[in-house]
Amino acid sequence: MSVTGQDNKELQQEFVIVGEPIVPGIGLGKALLLGKSSLRIRELTLPQEEVEHEISRYYKALKRSRSDLAALEKEAKGKQGYQEIASILQAHLEIIKDPLLTEEVVKTIRKDRKNAEFVFSSVMGEIEKSLCAVQKTTATTVDRVQDIHDISNRVIGHLCCQHKSSLGEFDQNLIVFSEELTPSEAANANPEYIRGFVSLEGAKTSHTAIVSLAKNIPYVANFTTELWDTINEFSGTLVLINGDKGEITFNPQLSTIQTYYRKQASVSVTVPVQVQTGKNLPLISLSAQIVSTEELPMIERESPGTSVGLFRSEFMAFSLGRLPCVEEQADQYAQLVQFQCSDIHVLRLFDFGEDKECPCISSSHRSVRWLLEQEKVLKEQLQAIAIVSRIGRLKVLIPGVIDASEIALVKRLFQEEIRLLKGISENILWGSMIEIPSAVWMIEEILQESSFVALGTNDLAQYTLGTSRERSLLGERSRVPHPSVIRMIHHVVEQAKQKNVPVSVCGEMAGDPALLPMFLGLGVKELSAVIPAINSLKMRLLDLNSRECSRLTKQLLRAKTYEEVHQLLYV
Known part of the structure; x- marks a missing residue:
């Protein structure tokens, strides 16, 4: 399929708009505007003799929708680095298989003699209302509402026999603009031709962002x-998307395009994983966050030599729909240990709870407290780690600790597994994830039990400020670290320096190039970011010097409001 361009000469001047960067990267293509669905659902009363035919029509639409999603999920499962996409599509399949969508809709069609489109739309609307009524507005709620919209559009499209062009059908470079970009639209996109996403609203923690990130498609939102x-x-004009800065440039001049791509290319080729600019900056390591060992070839391709700074092991369970057995875990961890890089890889223990519910175990606890409650699950994971420690060294990160006693207990359980597996020597460095305020203020004791610590900035900001992780709900402030969070990071880094314990930072802040001067000034030694963000971080590092970073950090530590921090970092 193709997209035609504008001929209006008034639109030929370079024009820039700025939104929120969601997924980093640079892309160039023609603007493709996806309009809202033009379907108007009418309420029709059916003759009694047509009711069963209407039910049959509804079943066919459901079947076609399931087939669509199953095909997308199968495709995602077969590709490296697409495990999170497969998990999201699996969730869509589970929703569409829910008896409520068959029994309730069919029952209402029979009782009220109404058309399937109207009844289905009404039922999905009620589900959405109940979600919003019984749950506070969190990232999970917003994602589920968006999932419902996505599924509704798919089923109603089949009911109305309206074929919507798939983003996998285009054969030219495009930047896609959509008021509300759905996860399945992003999953359909062919990254060879879809070079960027732009939406009216969006969030870094949304399902759409997760899909875009997995496909390495730059994404900018919130205008x-x-x-x-x-x-x-x-519509149809040439567009340059900068997912690092949130800039959308219409009709970019040749010089603008060359500047972006020349800088990006030089970083990809020449800048090492451990970066020192030669301007009196300390050495800083950049590592990758991954959810599956299938992403390891992507690291080798995009940023050779980069270590894994955070392997989110719980995603094995999301991909399988169950907890992995010891052998399955050991196989994954062995692949991690054997991956050649510049440093020791970091494996995080299962981090279940809240928005990351275990597929087969329900609990009110999360992170390490979930693990200690489910001791059998923890022991099996520790056993798999112990087996793999024969092959090589591994850093193991304990999630969500609140004090040193939890670390000591996990280490004791690991020693029990070592004793049971005779002939296996311990080859593990233990680390603690600092993402709860109590851990910040217990950091001296935690450091005594830790060989390294990692600051989980997403949860640290959420629990400190009492907010949702859903970025779009926080407006412009969502990008900006609150002064209290900056001071907490500073406190942890200073205490760790005294004990000579290295500190890394992971989460969204670690992948934001605008925050690099702050982290360098604070003395952070490692940033762990998603793979597409690593080259953007390298690019930013080339422009920094020690004196400016130090001066900026002192000003940030004196800041009292979001606005002051924003002025220092982003203006």
């Missing part, structure tokens, strides 16, 4: 309605 309305004038 004012007035600014968004101007985009309609640029």
Whole structure:
């Protein structure tokens, strides 16, 4: 399929709008505007003799929708680095298989003699209302509501026999603009031709962002309605998307395009994983966050020599739909240990709870407390780690600790597994994830039990500020670290320096190039970011010097408001 360009000469000047960077990267292509669905669902009363035919029509639409999703999920499972996409599509399949969507809809069609489109839309609307009524507005709620919209559009499209062009059908480079970009639209996209996503609203923690990140497609979101309305004038024009800065450039000049790509290319080729700019900056390591060992070839391709700074082991369970056995875990961990890089890889123990529910165990606890409650699960994971320690060294990160006693207990259980598996020598460095305020203020004791610590900035900000991780709900402030969070990071780093314990930072902040001067000034030694962000971080590091970083950090530590921090970092 193809997209035609604008001929209006008034639109040929370079024009830039700025939103929130969601997924980093640079992309160039023609603007493709996806409009809202034009379907208007009418309420129709059916003759009694047509009711069973209407039910049959509804079943066919459900079947086709399931087939669509099953095909997408199968494709995702067969590709490296797409495990999170497969998990999201599996969740969509589970929703569409829910008896409520068959029994309740069919029952209502029979009782009220209404058309399937109207009844289905009404039932999905009620589900959405109940979700919003019984749950506070969190990232999980917003994702589920978006999932419901996505599924509704798919089923209603089949009911109305309306074929919507798939983003996998285009054969030219495009930047896709959509008021609400759904996870399945992103999953359909062919990254060879879809070079960027732009949406009116969006969030870094959303399912759509997760899919975009897995496909390495830059994504920018969150514009004012007035600014968004101007985009309609640029359908078909050339667009440059900068997912690092949140910039969308319409009709970019050749010099602008060359500047972006020249800088990006030089970073990809020449900058090492451990970066020192030659401007009196301390050495800083950049490592990768992954959810599956299938992403290891992507690291080798995108940033050779990079170590894994955070392997999120719980995603094995999400991919399988159950907890992995000891052998399955040991196989994955062995692949991690054997992957050649510049440093020891970091494996995080299962981190279940809240928005990451275990597929087969329900609990009110999360992180390490979930593990200690489910001791059999923890022991099996520790056994797999002990087996793999024969092959090589591994750093093991304990999630969500609140004090040193939890670390000591996990280490004691590991020693029990070592004793049971005779002939296996311990080859493990233990680390603690600092993501709860209590851990910040118990850091001296935690450091005594830890060979390294990792600051989990997503949860640390959430629990400190009493907010949702859903970025779009926080507005412009969502990008900006609160002064209290900056001071907490500073406190942890200073205490760790005294004990000579290295500190890494992971989470969204670690992948934001604008925050690099702050982390360098604070003395952070490692940043662990998603693979697509690593080259963007390298690019930013080339422009920094020690004096400026130090001066900026002192100002940030004196800041009292979001606005002051924003002014220092982003203006």
